[in-house]
Amino acid sequence: MRQNKSFIPTLKENPNDAAVPSHILMLRAGLIRTLGAGIYSFLPLGYRVIKKVSQIIREEMDAIGGQEFHLPALNPIEIWQETNRVEAFGDNLFHIKNRDYVLAPTHEEIMTFHARRALQSYKDLPQTWYQIQTKFRNEPRPRSGVLRGRQFLMKDSYSFDSSNENLDASYKLHDGAYRRIFKRCGLEYFVVGASSGAMGGSGSEEFMVQSDAGEDTVAHCKSCGYSANVEVAESVPAVIKFNTEERAVYEISTPNVKSIDELRGFLNIDESRCAKSRIYICNEKPVLVLMSGNEEVNETKLEKALGSAIRPAHPDELKAISGADAGSIGPVGYTGTIIADSRLFGGKNLFSGANKNDFHIGGIDLARDVPRITYYDLRAVKSGEGCIRCGSELGVFTAIELGHIFKLGTKYSAAMGALFKDEAGRELPLVMGSYGIGVERVIACFIEQQHHDENGIKWNKALAPFHIHLLCLNMKKNHLKEISEKLYARLLEKFEVLFDDRPDATAGFKFKDADLIGLPIQVVIGEKKLVENKVEIKVRETGERFDVSLDDLVEKISQLLF
RNA sequence: CGGGGCGUAGCGCAGUCCGGUUAGCGUGCCUGCCUUGGGAGCAGGAGGCCGCAGGUUCGAAUCCUGCCGCCCCGACCA
Known part of the structure; x- marks a missing residue:
């Protein structure tokens, strides 16, 4: 293409309203222009990149037997009511004002709509249907350029099978295709197993890449591939060497010492000899949570350990519960439930609050002085700790989800009456899977992921316009x-x-x-x-x-x- | 939806606190000359409902009220 008469409007200076590198560079290199918050036009150069990514996806989807569709973005709202997802999406779903239509945020319902008419026999199965189309979601806060928009391109595919075993096969095919797609794009990705949450179903995996513009914090082991959202990630932290000298508990006057940092400084001791107390309310009962040093409680893990929802106790509740205000609370003499982070197991000669303002207690031997403690993993994993699988160093960083594969099961087919007859003549709901890739995210993440410098973008051959x-x-x-x-x-x-x-x-x-x-x-x-x-x-x-x-x-x- | 920032020429910004010439600077754009190995030089020129609406005032980019838009943090999020 000749550049002289081409529309490639490059910018010398950084645009005012872009903050992350991919957004800045996509604007500056003339790939995109902004139309509104979270709405972007792809200019000729940018659209060529879109087509490169789409083609890679298309080839890999076709290779596992996928058949490409072109579906409407404009959907009769009735179809979405069949699965109750008008409510489920809530304000995130765009509604058309002058007719009862919605703008599709994804296409489970529409694909299932077609499947229920067409797929009547186990002999018709399996099927894998996909499309690469614009989706609409009324994001409360679009951000980071094309990384989170109100309108975006998604490759979404849907598998229809006759049994869970066959779904497993379709899911596995997608897993392989996704790995090939991201590899061909030149992305350094990793896979996080996730609970499938609101989408329902029995299994799912997220394909992620590390990015400072990421919205999830994950722990990842480069040597064995262990990856998990930091809310549930586990690690092997350095073992605390407790001071093993035997001595009885003793009270210390610690005027105005509130934080662990202050306590550590006041007593001139290592942080690891302190035990921090936080009080949470679980089922309207207080629970004292004991953490080593200044470590933060991972509330997701705490909820899991306690088996139900929790909230931090309000400051004005603390005194009635423990006898002291925040900063002077401790396990010794505390009468309620106590749980502790497993890192504290075997702790001796610890310092903690005395449940009396301006006093702390030393010489605590947890096994001796607070025998009713139960121990759980309650801490957030930190960079540099050991991988629980292979022992190598874990990295903790923010990441962006590029793709997600789900085993949906029969949630949508059952709700919409998409039934087929099996070999025995029984009528059963189709067993479905759903698989997505954010096309713009592939592009933005590629740029973010070291494929740029202070002068601009550094394309590889696969994605270059x-x-x-x-x-x-x-x-x-x-x-x-x-x-x-x-x-x-x-x-x-x-x-x-x-x-x-x-x-x-x-x-x-x-x-x-x-x-x-x-x-x-x-x-x-x-x-x-x-x-x-x-x-x-x-x-x-x-x-x-x-x-x-x-x-x-x-x-x-x-x-x-x- | 809560907190913060911003809105002035295509782009990046100053001016706003403390109202008062014809609203400025850089870059880009147009014309001419000149120049072509890291965003050249000189000369001339065009380009503004100062986000919108209302108000205060002799007079508003500037003060007041309301609204809209954009960005960031948080909440939310397949």
Whole structure:
């Protein structure tokens, strides 16, 4: 494509309302423009990237037997009422004002609608149906550019099977396809097993990539692949070496010492010798939660350990419960339920609150002084701790969900009466799976994930809108122009080429634009090298540059790209 | 929906506290000359309902009230 008359509106400066790198660069490189909060237009260059990602997805979906559909975004609301999802989605579902339609946020209902008419016999199964279409969700707060929009492209597929065993097979096929898709896109992804939550069903996995713009915090082990949301992640923390000297409990006056930090400083001891108390209310009864040092309670784990919902006790409840205010509460002499983080098991010579304001107690031997404690894993995993599977170092970081695969079971087919007859003539609901990939997220995450620098994007061959950026440094010099035109024609036979043939742009301008747009290979045609019958190649990824003779050019680029 | 920030030329911003020339700067755009290996130079020029509506005032980008939009944090989230 010739750049001179192409609409590639690059920006020299960072746009005012973009904060994350992918958003900034997608705007600056002329891939997208904003239409409203969470609504983006893809310009020609950006749309080419969309098509690259879509094609990879399409090929892998077709390879597992998927059949591509094109479904309406405009849906009669009645269909959504059949599964009660108008209520379930609530304000997140867009409603049309002058007719009883909704804008589809996903397509389980619509696919099931078609399945219930068409799939009547086990002989029709399995089926895998997919589409790559725009979804609409009324996000309360769109953010981070295309990472969370009110309108976005999603590949969604749905499998229909005759049994749970066959669903397992369809699910497994998707799992494989997803791994190939993300690998081909060049993404460093990992898989988190998740509870399927509101979607219902028996199993699900999330395909995630690390990103500072991420919305979930996860723990991940690079060596064995263990991954979990930090709310449920487990780890092997460093073992606390307790002071084992035998001594009786003793009271210390600690005026105005409230936090563990203050206590540690006041007594000049290590944090690991302190035990922090927090009081939660569970089923209207107080529970004292004991943590080592200054560690925070992981409330998700606490709820799981206690078996029901909890809330932190209000400050004005504390004194009635424990006899002291926050900062002076402790296990010794406490009469209610006590649970402790398992890291405290065997703790001796600990310091904790005395349940009396401005006093703490030392010399606590948990086994001796507070024997009724039950121990659970209650802490949030931290970076650097050991993996519970393989012992290697865990990383804890934020991540973005790119894809999600679910075993839905019969939730939608049963609700909508999508039934088939099995070998024995019994009428049973179709057993379904649902599988999604956020297309824009693939693109934004790719850029976020180290595929950019201060000058712009660094595309790989798979996603790049073009393979080669051919820069003619001076279109006003006839011999330069002629050779550039010839090279353009020659390269087009084998590659996708963006030809910077702008007559007025200066060399420096073209270089800056090329780095910003970030095509993998830049071919620079300038007088300097041309006198030796050579052109310069720049590899965007590495910044490496070298001269190549005109005769070797195609060969050299082929080596670099394939 | 709560908290914070912002809205002035295509883009990035100053001016707003403390009302008072023709609303400015950088960049981009147009014309001409010149220039072409890292966002060149000179000269000339065009481009603004200062987010919208109402109010105060002799006079409002500036003060007051209401609304709208955008960004960030939180809540929420397949």
